[in-house]
Amino acid sequence: MLDLAIVGGGPGGLMSAWYLKRKLGDLCRVTIYEASDRLGGKIATRKFDSAPAMYEAGVAEIYDYSMTGPDPLRELIQHFGLQTIPMDAEQVQFGGELLNDVPGMRRKYGAKTAAAIEAFRKRCAEVMSPVEYYEGVGAHDNEHPWAYKTAEQVLDEEVEDVTAKRFFKVMARSDIATESHNTNGLNALKNYLMDVDGYIGLYSIQNGNEQLIECLQSEVNADIQLNHRVLTVGKAPTGRYQLKMMNGKGPETRDFDLVLVCLPHSWLATLGWEGEQLRRSMVKHVAYFDRPAHYLRVSILFDEPFWGDKIPGAWFMSEAFGGCCVYNEGARHDVGKHGVLNWLIPGSDALAFANLSDQELIETALKSLPASLGDARLHFMEGKIHRWLSSVNALPGGLPARDVMTNHRPEPKEHPGIVVVGDYLFDSTLNGLLDSSDAATDIILTEMMRLRRQRAQDDKPLSDKIDRKYFENYRGLGPYHQAWRHFTDPDYLTKLIGIVWGRAAGAKLLVAGSASGELVGALRDRGIDAWGIENNRAIHARTPKALKKYNKLGTITDMPFKDGTFDFVFETSLCHVSPKQVVRAIRELNRVVKTGLVFGSITSDMAPALIDRYDLLRGVKKLGTWWEWSELFFGNGFDLSMHRKDCTDALWEATLAANKGPGQWYADADSLRYSFFDKVEDED
Numbered sequence: 144m145l146d147l148a149i150v151g152g153g154p155g156g157l158m159s160a161w162y163l164k165r166k167l168g169d170l171c172r173v174t175i176y177e178a179s180d181r182l183g184g185k186i187a188t189r190k191f192d193s194a195p196a197m198y199e200a201g202v203a204e205i206y207d208y209s210m211t212g213p214d215p216l217r218e219l220i221q222h223f224g225l226q227t228i229p230m231d232a233e234q235v236q237f238g239g240e241l242l243n244d245v246p247g248m249r250r251k252y253g254a255k256t257a258a259a260i261e262a263f264r265k266r267c268a269e270v271m272s273p274v275e276y277y278e279g280v281g282a283h284d285n286e287h288p289w290a291y292k293t294a295e296q297v298l299d300e301e302v303e304d305v306t307a308k309r310f311f312k313v314m315a316r317s318d319i320a321t322e323s324h325n326t327n328g329l330n331a332l333k334n335y336l337m338d339v340d341g342y343i344g345l346y347s348i349q350n351g352n353e354q355l356i357e358c359l360q361s362e363v364n365a366d367i368q369l370n371h372r373v374l375t376v377g378k379a380p381t382g383r384y385q386l387k388m389m390n391g392k393g394p395e396t397r398d399f400d401l402v403l404v405c406l407p408h409s410w411l412a413t414l415g416w417e418g419e420q421l422r423r424s425m426v427k428h429v430a431y432f433d434r435p436a437h438y439l440r441v442s443i444l445f446d447e448p449f450w451g452d453k454i455p456g457a458w459f460m461s462e463a464f465g466g467c468c469v470y471n472e473g474a475r476h477d478v479g480k481h482g483v484l485n486w487l488i489p490g491s492d493a494l495a496f497a498n499l500s501d502q503e504l505i506e507t508a509l510k511s512l513p514a515s516l517g518d519a520r521l522h523f524m525e526g527k528i529h530r531w532l533s534s535v536n537a538l539p540g541g542l543p544a545r546d547v548m549t550n551h552r553p554e555p556k557e558h559p560g561i562v563v564v565g566d567y568l569f570d571s572t573l574n575g576l577l578d579s580s581d582a583a584t585d586i587i588l589t590e591m592m593r594l595r596r597q598r599a600q601d602d603k604p605l606s607d608k609i610d611r612k613y614f615e616n617y618r619g620l621g622p623y624h625q626a627w628r629h630f631t632d633p634d635y636l637t638k639l640i641g642i643v644w645g646r647a648a649g650a651k652l653l654v655a656g657s658a659s660g661e662l663v664g665a666l667r668d669r670g671i672d673a674w675g676i677e678n679n680r681a682i683h684a685r686t687p688k689a690l691k692k693y694n695k696l697g698t699i700t701d702m703p704f705k706d707g708t709f710d711f712v713f714e715t716s717l718c719h720v721s722p723k724q725v726v727r728a729i730r731e732l733n734r735v736v737k738t739g740l741v742f743g744s745i746t747s748d749m750a751p752a753l754i755d756r757y758d759l760l761r762g763v764k765k766l767g768t769w770w771e772w773s774e775l776f777f778g779n780g781f782d783l784s785m786h787r788k789d790c791t792d793a794l795w796e797a798t799l800a801a802n803k804g805p806g807q808w809y810a811d812a813d814s815l816r817y818s819f820f821d822k823v824e825d826e827d
Contacts, residue, residue: 145171145400145594147587148386149365150373150414152177153184154573155405155564157356158580160363166588170595170751171401173365176388178372182360184407185534186573188351191444193525196478198442198485200529202352203470204230206574207344211277215581216574223358226349228475232456235313236469236513241459244338252306259304263311266301267335276333276342279578280540280569282778289328290542294319297328309462314338316466320436320489320571321537330538333570345457347475371395376402376561377417384560385417400594401587405564405580408432409533421561424554431545432567434537439493440529441486441508445522448473448482453516463511464492482522486511494532501528536567539575547774551583560590585768589747596760609719609762611681614658618757623658623682630808631715633665635801636741640711642793643784643819644739647671653709655732656716656743659685660694667693674709676702678716699728707737717772718744718763725765726779733780733822740781740820742772750810769817781820791816 147163149156152175160173175182187201205227208214220227233244242248249257270289284290289297302308312323315334319326336342348354360367370391379385383398404411412429416422448471457474461467464486472483486508488496496504505526509519541550550568552559564583569575599605606612620626640647648670654662657675659682666673667690675694677683686694697703699716712732720728732740745759748768754760767775773783785791795812798804809815 144169145591145598146398147171147173147401147403147591148384148397148399149173149175149403149405150376150386151175151184151405151410151564152179152182152367152369153405153407154186154356154359155184155566155576155580156403157182157359157363158577159403159405159564159584160365161359162580162584163587164362164364166584166748167591168751169364171591173363174397174399175363175365175367176371176373176386177367177369180369182367182369183353183356185531186352186356187529188353189442189527191442191483191525191527194444194479194481196444196472196481196483197351197476198472198478198483198527199347199352199470199476200440200442200527201531202573203468203485203487204345204347205352206572207346208277208574210341210344211273214574216577219577220348220355223355225354225358227346228349230345230347230457230475232458232460234454234456234459235310236459236461236463237310237313238462239513241453241513241515248306248310256304256306256310259302259307260310263302263307264335264339267332268339271332271336273341276336279575280544282544282546284329284540285543287329289332292328294323294326294328294331297331298323311335313462313466314460317460317468317487317489319537320438320493320535321434322490325434325436325490325537327538327542347457349475351476373414375415375417376404377415377421378558384558387415401560401562401590403562403564403583403587405583407534408536408565408567409435411563411565418557420557421554424558428553428563431541432536432538432565435533436535436537436571437490437493437497438531438534439486439488439497439504440527440531441488441504442472442527442529443484443486443505443508443519443523444478444525445482445484445519446524447480447522449519449522450482450516461486461511464488464496465490467492469512481524484512493530497530497532501526504528535571539567539571540569546778547582548586548771551579552586560587560594562586562590582770585748585770588768589766589771592747592751592754592760593766595751605758605761607761609679613761614679614682618759620757624661624685627658627661631662631743632801632803633662633669635797635803636662636713637666637669637671638797638801639794639819640741642790642797643788644711647711650710651708652711652713653704653735655699655712655714656719657694658682660687660690662713663694664690674704700724700731702731702735704735706734708735710736710738711741712736712739713741713743715743717742718746718765720765722765725775729775729779729781736822739784739822740776742769742776742818742820744772746772746814748810748814749808750806753806753808769814773817773820776820780822782823783816784819784821785816787821794819 185201189200318334373388375387379398384402416425454471458470468487470485562583564579566576568579614623617623617626637647651672654675657677663673663675678698683696794815
């Protein structure tokens with residue numbers, strides 16, 4: 144069994160541990176090291192000392208993307224059976240008054256200002272659709288016209304009305320958490336669109352967001368070590384990874400096979416990275432995302448909600464502190480007879496005001512309330528301060544946005560088993576953190592399967608060659624011409640193509656990795672104009688005479704076919720291409736296909752028992768999960784077919800009927816989702 148360390152017991156560490164249990168089961172021992180005396184990091188739900196009124200001391204709310212597509216965080220929360228409370232509001236404190244969004248601005252500042260607000264919101268919707276918004280941070284961001292302009296420049300160019308310009312700064316600042324000159328127009332755009340219907344919803348977990356931490360902890364299989372501050376990460380003389388730490392009593396050193404570093408960006412720079420190659424790579428990684436943004440929370444308990452019905456929503460935006468959000472905690476949590484207001488102060492104001500004492504901060508917050516609410520001091524009972532400096536990122540995802548693999552594995556050559564997790568790699572939200580945990584644990588899964596096969600060699604050397612012997616006893620089931628149907632059912636393949644693309648019969652199809660042409664012949668018998676390409680001379684030489692015309696000898700990195708020759712490609716050979724040639728091979732497949740590709744290569748997230756049973760990793764040069772492969776396809780002219788027509792349920796039904804489900808090939812419907820790709824037009 145392999146040993147894996149998770150550095151950091153915040154939400155990223157727990158999410159990663161949860162994914163590891165789901166993906167790896169008992170294949171590794173997981174140890175979580177947390178420097179503090181609690182788990183959960185910046186997800187923190189608290190109560191006041193003088194009354195059991197609840198408030199959020201950390202993460203304020205959760206973003207809901209389910210109106211546009213699958214929302215993994217929402218699904219995780221539902222998995223735990225947690226109840227959620229939708230959150231909404233339209234008020235803004237502007238010019239000393241509480242105003243109701245555009246109608247209120249029109250009443251106070253006139254039709255011209257209101258029209259400027261509406262025009263810019265319309266403009267924002269024109270430059271980013273809800274689907275593009277849903278896709279989040281990615282390489283497509285690098286092509287957006289606002290990516291290389293500051294948010295300040297965008298407002299200056301797009302909004303002439305001075306009052307409207309200030310309105311947008313106030314409305315977005317608590318989400319951006321920095322000044323408009325410190326982030327780009329694209330990041331600001333995504334926050335402006337939060338106030339436009341159809342893009343995103345907000346919600347909170349009933350009885351506290353920290354319940355998510357409790358539920359995650361209840362389902363992870365890990366040895367949790369609190370009060371263990373990791374000081375350095377490097378390599379031991381044995382080649383394993385080594386952590387040096389302080390455990391509260393003294394120094395401690397432990398060696399591991401794999402390491403997940405799940406720390407906020409601000410804490411990464413506090414670690415020592417042993418070995419010059421690793422140190423340089425981590426310095427570059429930290430520098431690339433070094434755009435700190437800040438929050439300061441001022442939570443105040445009152446003897447009653449003295450504002451009455453003057454704050455009808457879950458919050459209001461305020462021009463105080465340069466633009467902040469004031470939450471009405473009673474709209475989502477049990478505060479009894481009391482009232483609780485919770486200031487989320489962002490950016491430079493958070494950084495500056497953090498130097499004040501708690502009492503000074505409480506006084507300043509009370510003074511910032513609009514006079515129309517009454518005298519807040521008469522109702523004051525208690526205040527709490529929580530400082531979250533450098534806790535988020537002013538330019539999440541970096542600029543330009545890089546691929547997911549590069550972001551999560553800073554030094555892949557000598558330290559492929561050190562993987563980082565962080566919300567700063569995506570969008571500085573819990574949703575992005577879950578995405579990061581999913582991506583990072585996929586990388587870990589691939590490394591785990593590699594190490595696992597290496598360890599197996601210690602007892603019994605395994606061949607890694609795709610040679611004559613490989614085909615003479617194909618995957619341990621006998622000669623290839625007898626065993627191939629066990630792995631590739633032509634009727635099943637035909638049905639899947641029909642489900643996804645609506646037709647198979649009469650189409651022209653390329654089998655990339657066709658061996659001696661048996662599948663090519665079977666498909667031709669079913670009315671499909673099937674062709675094949677195979678690079679192994681020994682097995683290709685066994686192609687029946689009747690199929691020699693259709694089964695070509697060659698490599699998928701340079702094929703003898705014209706552009707757009709085939710309607711579809713069914714490939715099983717990409718995993719046998721060297722990593723340096725994989726992109727070239729995918730582009731070549733893209734060149735010869737017109738409609739879509741069925742991905743059939745071996746992946747690291749196939750069931751370990753299945754991999755062992757047939758020694759599926761033999762000859763595999765490029766190993767990755769279905770998700771890792773999808774990232775390669777996305778960057779080279781393909782997109783998921785399910786994005787245009789989600790027929791996952793029908794595919795899964797056909798898979799179970801063909802006896803290709805769990806224990807046979809596909810572990811779940813999600814793996815099928817990442818097996819079908821449409822060719823997309825190059826936007827250039």
